[in-house]
Amino acid sequence: MSNLAMQPLDSYSSEDSEQTLFDLYQQVRTASEAICAPLETEDYGIQTMPDVSPPKWHIAHVTWFFEAFVLKPYLKGYRPIDDAYDYLFNSYYQTHGVPYPRAQRGLLSRPGVENVYQFRQHVDIAIADLLSNAPAEHAEEICRRMRLGLHHEQQHQELLVMDIKHILAHNPLNPVYRTDLRTPTEMRAEDLRWQSFPGGIHEIGLSDPSAFGFDNERPRHRRFLEAFALANRPVTNGEYLTFITDGGYARSELWLADGWSRINAEGWNAPLYWRRQDDGWYEMTLGGMRRLDPNAPVCHVSYYEADAYARWAGARLPTEAEWEVAAEGRQVRGNFLEADYLQPVVDQFFDEDEPLQLFGDVWEWTSDAYGAYPGFKPLDGTLGEYNGKFMSGQMVLRGGCCATPESHMRLTYRNFFYPHMRWQFAGLRLAKDV
Amino acid sequence: MSNLAMQPLDSYSSEDSEQTLFDLYQQVRTASEAICAPLETEDYGIQTMPDVSPPKWHIAHVTWFFEAFVLKPYLKGYRPIDDAYDYLFNSYYQTHGVPYPRAQRGLLSRPGVENVYQFRQHVDIAIADLLSNAPAEHAEEICRRMRLGLHHEQQHQELLVMDIKHILAHNPLNPVYRTDLRTPTEMRAEDLRWQSFPGGIHEIGLSDPSAFGFDNERPRHRRFLEAFALANRPVTNGEYLTFITDGGYARSELWLADGWSRINAEGWNAPLYWRRQDDGWYEMTLGGMRRLDPNAPVCHVSYYEADAYARWAGARLPTEAEWEVAAEGRQVRGNFLEADYLQPVVDQFFDEDEPLQLFGDVWEWTSDAYGAYPGFKPLDGTLGEYNGKFMSGQMVLRGGCCATPESHMRLTYRNFFYPHMRWQFAGLRLAKDV
Amino acid sequence: MSNLAMQPLDSYSSEDSEQTLFDLYQQVRTASEAICAPLETEDYGIQTMPDVSPPKWHIAHVTWFFEAFVLKPYLKGYRPIDDAYDYLFNSYYQTHGVPYPRAQRGLLSRPGVENVYQFRQHVDIAIADLLSNAPAEHAEEICRRMRLGLHHEQQHQELLVMDIKHILAHNPLNPVYRTDLRTPTEMRAEDLRWQSFPGGIHEIGLSDPSAFGFDNERPRHRRFLEAFALANRPVTNGEYLTFITDGGYARSELWLADGWSRINAEGWNAPLYWRRQDDGWYEMTLGGMRRLDPNAPVCHVSYYEADAYARWAGARLPTEAEWEVAAEGRQVRGNFLEADYLQPVVDQFFDEDEPLQLFGDVWEWTSDAYGAYPGFKPLDGTLGEYNGKFMSGQMVLRGGCCATPESHMRLTYRNFFYPHMRWQFAGLRLAKDV
């Protein structure tokens, strides 16, 4: 038996090397609950579109992950609190069993919020039990899965923030998630400047075999890049507004064909949460309706909109390799979840050098479709469904956003969404050939 | 000023002639809340299909009805608790304003359950205020609208029961609404017997101008009927099961064309809440999953199924005139909401003579499409939208069911649903030519 | 053996009592082909919506009817020209076999037009053969089915005209079906006058057991009617235009709920083939685009539109019994297919007395849902699917139209369409209580 609970978790993130696995577990679990704390019971059950999951479901699903992949295989005598949860809270692991239909997650009043928190507690106790008395022959695998489970829960923390925003913003009452969010001081955005990077063979992806990272970030491999330039900061609301007033949404020549169909079919003429009122543009935020800040990075745009903007601006989106080369060696800090803005802001103190805001604020759309790196190997077994099976039809975004937990982010992190999606905190940074 | 609160309401129902309007108001309002009492907060917000409304919405909408049609026009200085409710809780009164989209009622977490009960209280206080000091010149109209508002709320009591059943039965956990429902003693259903009625000119519809009734029940008018016979009781589960085992759902010649399309497109092969298990048929009820009682009336069948069964049985459905002629002179009593079964049962003590169970247990599909009686006049103004605008595509059902408040029922009451609908407590009684 | 070919067919229509069955067969078959004669080969294959069938399919299906119900059962040694036709050209007779999907009829290039005419010829020869040497024991049934087959083909003649109009009018080139159609002389419509009819017990439906009629017209039976009044002529284009300019399509209080949804979802603001141009309203006709004639009966309106117009006009639609009582004893003549207008016109010489235009011009929507008459018995066997299975969700129309063959029409004829349909030549006549 090994006591994993007290094991230092040096590979989780560089700064927290002193932290033990159980400390970290508690910290991550607590953070999820803190995100939900401002919710009313009624908010927990809403699913405004199939892509959104009810907060209650997230809270249960991340718990299910530990149950399914850690407790059931490794904790002798573990007893589920309710056998049906294995079906209800499986997201998409087909090899684990046919999951409850995604689009119907909002139709479940039971288990209730309280039951779901009991489920969390039930699993937390069992995890504490397992970590204190882990079978030695599985200690390494348990650690590996715990670490994955924690990152998985952090991913869902960001999803919770996104989904809560969608749920509240869909309500005609415009309810405010939190009135005590940090609010940015007014600042001018930096003027747009271009920063050049040399061409040649570069390496991207994760190499250190002991460092945590998803399977899709590996292996580290070489890419040949031509010299390129990157904008010193993301595109701002003010710039995007100029695109709109220049007829951006009405000029077919700026759009990908699929994008043109989409904006016409759904009547898009601005980013997702923008609202035009008599006295100008407003934006629905987690702190309520606010006047649009022209200096802040534009957010909640789809790939189609990012791409159209870049074309209009005479530039293009960066590739993910360009982005990673530009960000290499930077400290992972910025406007993340912990900064408590929950909204992109003008960079204030996060970056010392340009390019600014590579990390945090908004996920930056790249021009790369999400696919396998050369030599990609998915995880074994059911966990192999984690990332690999989504490698079609989606685009890569980089750098994290104001809803991403900071310790969840890495230089090599690859996020991915379908090109029409825009309820995530997604913006863009321009690039161009040199 | 008149004090309407203490006014006896002799025209509401024959038995309660002593009851005052305010007593009655309180009694109806309390009954709605009693139906919701067993719910969890989470149950209040669910909409399992567009036809179903979240219980919270019902509770608010019936309150909105008093606000929109009584308080706003007649209570001087009335202040709404929230102006947005007028939009959110308008069901379908287009001349009152464009209502919030019906299919999205389940996407609203706010106002929460507590807010909705505060809305009720706010309106209750204002109603008490108005009734105690009603402007004399509007006293009569206020009484008329109050009475309509109360019947409206009673209609929604039945809808609440139907919708709660749908919400819970849709949940894979099979939650039980109430464990303390009255349960029927085991009894054999009567053998099927036919009762004949003479042809000739009959009158149907409501005549007494002071009696309450919906506009669609008037005017009383003459119909010529051929002699006909009616079954002594509704079709039972056991009989319907024979239809199923005889291949009823696979024999196209038994079905209306629209019904045949529907059962094939949706894979129907039994009434809505029937569940086949290894040891036979079960039925999801508000008291949980129960073994199917072959003696009880079959319930939760669509018009298509009722019609196909009748054809298979060599009979037909009655017309609404036949039904009303047969029921004329009967006392309105039976297995209604207050009997507290919330499920159709074998008749035990409700009827003295055959035909049994004309009232209560299950709404009986008639072969009549829902339309205007000769000389029909809808109510004036926005309330004219109450009934008349639904006179296309729907079929008439008669007699009330185990979820209908008894004092809401009348001989001349016309209910209507689209022929594919079956989440209401609908069954059938056979008829034939003589 | 009997020679049916030479048998006089006195029961087909009163005037043609001298006509033999084979004469009549040839005449009807020729008429179908005459309707198609102006078509290009390409026109024969188009299906502009699921309700429309390609002309080629009609031509083949009416032939299949004779093959399936006359030749196969009664002509010994009959050999189909292609076994697959029995599947491809079965419309909806489920007990005959699962038909080829209706919505995909426009995807079949083969059999080609020429093949389909060969199929006709093949069947015509076989019918001639059968009629000349009919097995005596089946002579009566063969006659009955032949008569039904001929009326069936006449029904499809009207469908052909409707569908051809839809196919051509859908084409941006606005192709003209025939340039040599008879065109009406300009005339003023009669002023609107009301004609009263007494209440009491009336009989409707078909009684003569030897007369031809569909099963749905029988049995003749009694109805009690209150006294009523009927307009002397159908509603005109000019009157309907006033309804439009009075905001008819924007006033929710005029519309059935289902109608209001439909006109908003599909953006309706005028009858189907009306086209607004800079210099006023035009109408697409089978003779091409023509300036709207304000005196001609309005046509191509749905039940929803007819009902809304009547409400706007302070009147209502007649019941089918009222219509039939008013038309009783009238000669069946009017602007039918043979008049060769293929468009409703101002009555010119068809009627001697008012009410005018009960027959021909436009089918008149009644307020009755299509259902079974008391004592209705569908035909035996597969032919029982002809009418009865459509008795849900549809409304009755009466009187025939400018595309109906005159000899196909009867006083008691009941046509039926769903309330949203309007590609048939449907208009309305006002009624009111007295």
Place this chain on the structure above:
Amino acid sequence: MSNLAMQPLDSYSSEDSEQTLFDLYQQVRTASEAICAPLETEDYGIQTMPDVSPPKWHIAHVTWFFEAFVLKPYLKGYRPIDDAYDYLFNSYYQTHGVPYPRAQRGLLSRPGVENVYQFRQHVDIAIADLLSNAPAEHAEEICRRMRLGLHHEQQHQELLVMDIKHILAHNPLNPVYRTDLRTPTEMRAEDLRWQSFPGGIHEIGLSDPSAFGFDNERPRHRRFLEAFALANRPVTNGEYLTFITDGGYARSELWLADGWSRINAEGWNAPLYWRRQDDGWYEMTLGGMRRLDPNAPVCHVSYYEADAYARWAGARLPTEAEWEVAAEGRQVRGNFLEADYLQPVVDQFFDEDEPLQLFGDVWEWTSDAYGAYPGFKPLDGTLGEYNGKFMSGQMVLRGGCCATPESHMRLTYRNFFYPHMRWQFAGLRLAKDV
């Protein structure tokens, strides 16, 4: 004025340097008509799904291309045969005008087949006129556009073959396109062997500025590749059958998430045109239904199926760079349109060395999403819509197929389809890391 008609077109394809532009024009135009020659008039108008266009439309659209981009800008006094064609036959050039809706191309009976051929002739005459007397200052641009128009028409020749196959195979009569197609002699497929290629910096894309190529093939640029191996031939029907019998379509772990949804939603369990019969598998071909040849390359598989097969086989799909590197220096020859099989076959005489069948037979799915090469510049103006706007959501295929005109193919040619599409002649070749 220049006489372009006689100008040698050395840059069209290397072999035909003697050919003049007008010769080539006539040759390409004739080839399109030859493809349509076996069709019945009725076949020309069918659209079996939105992706398919009626043959008539193709024939007109390629003509429209010359009219819109060559004649209207450069032939003084050019008069269109019908102004409406500019709307009807514009495919997707939004900056040219809003095109007629794609999904409704099958609803147009007019213009008829004959009219469309008249349109062709009208344009052919005008082109001859223009080429003989081209304005000197536009000679170069005219040549450029003519060349593009010819390649455009060749693309549609392949689309014609694909679409004709879909139209005929959808018909229950299983009509045969041509009975005189060349049929392969029976041969065994080569055993699967792997051929290695070295890693390092490679160049792909088109460099020669005078050579014809689409904008999406440029610029030539460097890629770093790891060493890789490619299969010596495409996957065969026999191999794919083993995948099926091994439960390939029922094992979720083999599939991309989008693919798994698709195959379950649409019930796929084999390639598009495979038909299981009692005595084994058959395949619908343009020569009719044929017994499946286990040695021929598998065809009509989607990206999802290709990807799942590769995973099952323990291999992967090649990247487009790997494919191009492997094919570099090979002669472009193989089983193309002119070989007149119109079906992939076992390599017989096309290749001298392995890897076999890189060109022709089946388009080979690569693992690359279709996107811009570094430095990509779309054509100017409306022609910029030709390729660039489709750069999202689609995958690259390489090498051409048995329906591609040989002179249309190039080493650097990039074809693209959505991952679910499979009516094109698409197969796969395995790759793996070394």
